[in-house]
Amino acid sequence: KKKYDYLIVGSGLYGSVFAHEAIKRGKKCLIIDKRNHVGGNVYCEKIEDINVHKYGAHIFHTNDKDIWDYVNSFVEFNRYTNSPLANYKGQLYNLPFNMNTFYQLWGVKTPNEAREIIKSQIDQALITVPSNLQEQALSLVGKDIYEKLIKGYTEKQWGRPANELPAFIIKRLPVRFTYDNNYFNDKYQGIPIGGYNKLIDGLLGDCEVKTGADFFENRADWTAMAEHVIFTGNIDQFYGYQFGRLEYRSLRFEHEIVNEENHQGNAVVNYTERNIPYTRIIEHKHFEFGTQPKTVVTKEFPEDWTPEKEAYYPINDKHNNALFEKYKSLSKKEKNVIFGGRLATYQYYDMHQIIGSALKATATHFNSTN
Numbered sequence: 627k628k629k630y631d632y633l634i635v636g637s638g639l640y641g642s643v644f645a646h647e648a649i650k651r652g653k654k655c656l657i658i659d660k661r662n663h664v665g666g667n668v669y670c671e672k673i674e675d676i677n678v679h680k681y682g683a684h685i686f687h688t689n690d691k692d693i694w695d696y697v698n699s700f701v702e703f704n705r706y707t708n709s710p711l712a713n714y715k716g717q718l719y720n721l722p723f724n725m726n727t728f729y730q731l732w733g734v735k736t737p738n739e740a741r742e743i744i745k746s747q748i749d750q751a752l753i754t755v756p757s758n759l760q761e762q763a764l765s766l767v768g769k770d771i772y773e774k775l776i777k778g779y780t781e782k783q784w785g786r787p788a789n790e791l792p793a794f795i796i797k798r799l800p801v802r803f804t805y806d807n808n809y810f811n812d813k814y815q816g817i818p819i820g821g822y823n824k825l826i827d828g829l830l831g832d833c834e835v836k837t838g839a840d841f842f843e844n845r846a847d848w849t850a851m852a853e854h855v856i857f858t859g860n861i862d863q864f865y866g867y868q869f870g871r872l873e874y875r876s877l878r879f880e881h882e883i884v885n886e887e888n889h890q891g892n893a894v895v896n897y898t899e900r901n902i903p904y905t906r907i908i909e910h911k912h913f914e915f916g917t918q919p920k921t922v923v924t925k926e927f928p929e930d931w932t933p934e935k936e937a938y939y940p941i942n943d944k945h946n947n948a949l950f951e952k953y954k955s956l957s958k959k960e961k962n963v964i965f966g967g968r969l970a971t972y973q974y975y976d977m978h979q980i981i982g983s984a985l986k987a988t989a990t991h992f993n994s995t996n
């Protein structure tokens with residue numbers, strides 16, 4: 627018998643939930659991560675006593691009461707409500723698009739006035755079948771919202787002009803005819819009190835952990851240690867990139883300590899002009915209603931991805947999706963490897979979806995093994 631029942635590659639939410647569920651069932655697990663910390667992309671680093679979201683701002687939200695109760699069983703969540711602002715040429719607009727935004731754009735005060743303007747701008751766009759992202763957005767919300775609040779931001783995100791981007795990137799653009807700045811429609815949202823590391827620590831409990839350990843540097847040894855491997859890294863790397871590399875968009879973060887108590891008055895401010903190189907500024911303390919004497923702000927710059935950078939957003943176009951399907955069909959043949967999480971499934975998932983999929987995978991797996 628091998629030393630461990632499960633070797634879990636990657637200590638993000640997927641790996642950590644898997645570890646928790648396996649240990650709960652009396653299994654022996656080792657979780658490894660190539661980074662020098664656990665938690666994957668939800669990891670926070672304390673700077674000036676503020677939890678700084680190192681890999682991008684993370685706001686937990688879900689409609690699923692079971693998932694909400696699950697995360698709250700490890701750490702209590704606060705009442706943080708995401709209500710980002712957009713800064714376009716020095717003017718501030720509320721997001722998501724709602725009556726406050728329409729008042730700021732056009733001075734209208736009633737839903738009917740707002741509906742009328744949006745409808746007339748959609749009609750003026752004269753688009754029947756949108757052939758690119760620009761036309762898609764114009765046909766959904768009209769010219770003003772598109773040009774001031776969508777165009778520049780999206781072009782920075784994807785590094786290409788909006789009329790050269792596929793329409794499918796934007797499926798819906800919800801507009802809300804109430805004065806409600808709550809970004810999410812979900813029943814539950816918040817930030818773990820004390821930060822996301824508490825959630826990860828709660829999940830991992832006393833699971834054996836090894837950080838700074840890359841599966842591929844010692845693949846044979848790692849594999850020999852355990853009966854099963856749970857793999858949450860890049861699936862193309864697992865198969866030696868034999869069909870080619872899956873592509874991503876990356877991000878660069880510039881963190882800065884500012885010597886004032888409150889810098890921008892909100893956790894998230896988007897910059898929607900094309901010629902400002904960052905997409906948003908995050909002021910981390912506001913996620914936890916912090917009152918520390920200083921503050922930490924982070925500018926987020928979208929970047930082209932190259933293999934030495936962090937892979938943040940999959941580019942789910944036809945080419946990459948077809949490539950992924952090839953890797954996926956190889957993965958289906960594995961007997962003792964389970965693939966899970968955002969990198970192994972080449973899909974953007976929010977945290978609650980990753981937790982849901984890990985819980986589903988463990989339920990199925992442990993039902994079939996005993």
Ligand code: FAD
Nearest residue numbers: 636638639640660666667682684685841859967968976977
């Ligand atoms: P990860 O957290 O990426 O974990 C994978 C881990 O595997 C990493 O720690 C990595 O180091 C490790 N690993 C990879 N390869 C190897 C290897 N060869 N050997 C050892 N270890 C390896 N979700 C929300 O719900 N709300 C948000 O507001 C939100 N904001 C986001 C903002 C950004 C910028 C991004 C990119 C994502 C955001 N998400 C958000 C999504 C959220 O980050 C993911 O759902 C979640 O972190 C995925 O967990 P995971 O375990 O699949 O992957």
